Amino acid sequence: MSVMKKVLNFYINSSLHLAFSVTALAVISVLQFQIELNSTVLLFIFLSTITGYNFVKYAGLAKLHHKSLTGNLRGIQVFSFFSFAGLLYVASLQSEKVLWITVLLGIVTFFYAVPFLPNQTNLRNLKSLKIFIIALVWAGATVLIPLINQHPIFEQSVLLSFFQRFLFVVALTIPFEVRDVIYDEDHLGTLPQLLGVENSKKIGYILLISFVVLKFFIETVTWIQFLPKLITALAVGIFIYKSTKKQNRYFSSFWVEAIPIFWLALEVIVYWLL
Template identity: 30%
Template sequence: MLIVTGLISFATITFIIHSQLYLNLKFIIFALLSLFYILPIKKEFGLRWIPSIKIFIICTSWTLLCLSLIDPPLDHPFTPLIIWLFIFAITLPFDIRDLYSDRLNLKTIPQVIGTKSSIKLAQLCLLLSVIAYTIIKPNTLIASTIFALAGMTALEKVKRNKTQAYINFYIEGLPILWFILIYVSNMI
């Protein structure tokens, strides 16, 4: 974990040095938000331990980061919502995985509404993000439909007993799958 964090930090610093000032300020804000999420201010005190807010911090910071990296940007008012819903959908399985290791006072979504309802919520968010994206980019209908079916299936199979490997491969692999499908559909 430290090696990956170190490599990402090095890459981020390198990118910041070579980017424009506007991007530098955005990256500094995202980096600080992520840093305060990962590192506790003191033992079990920090952004990560604020009840019910953990997933919203993750989704918001990743959405802002994605929006700053899109080139050319999708000039549509729904773009932030599409990204946020997608990130929310693929982040919920991590809270399901951590259901019994997270403290009860964190009040994560699976702790509050249960595993099955959390999976349904993740599927709904995924579906809404795919539908909204397809409305903006109608030429991706086939790729987005294939992705939606694969994503809904992967999310359906998330249960409390799923391993870290399942979540890491199938759920974290969903953005890569969607990118590949859209890339291929644009080539045709």
């Protein structure tokens, strides 16, 4: 394996790519509500994403196979430790409001991975909840946390933005659900398992249409301000259409996860044009 491919795999597997995507969505909220860009809050979101996702993905594996970890997984474990250490420091700089929301989202993330229900069941294994729990946490992390210090979060525009982000993340997750349908256990009841791949894609298109239309209920926008959302929705729709059970390993884990970064780039271009 080439050095560049090893670096790319580490970048994806360590959740760095995902953290940039989640942080990009947080910056989009900052631009949308025209509040001050708080670098410590964004760093907090970035490090929280790495720590949370790597805990979900690797904690159980590390516990069970500590002595047989591959070099790559050991590297991710070390990287996650330093990310967590950085997170503790950055957390000390946050307001109580940010920390309270983070605690609530953190509890959901913790029980997503750790069994606490009868028959050693966690939230991830509850039928049909997986995709919606992910969307709930993403929406909270990328809408509520960036805004709470500078903007009332119970205003209609914020609540609609939260719901809009929720719909977007559910749609964005569908290519992953399609990819994993041959690996997921039947009891998970994912959308492709319950509805089939094609019907799940149709649900995704409906969610994207709702995501676009909701923009007009949140604020009055010019056509150029509306364009980034429309282009982003079209991009997600194309990836949903192209998604199959047998995907290139980077189709979802790199390209689909990069869409929020692409969306942010479009928003920044429009921001500077205006």
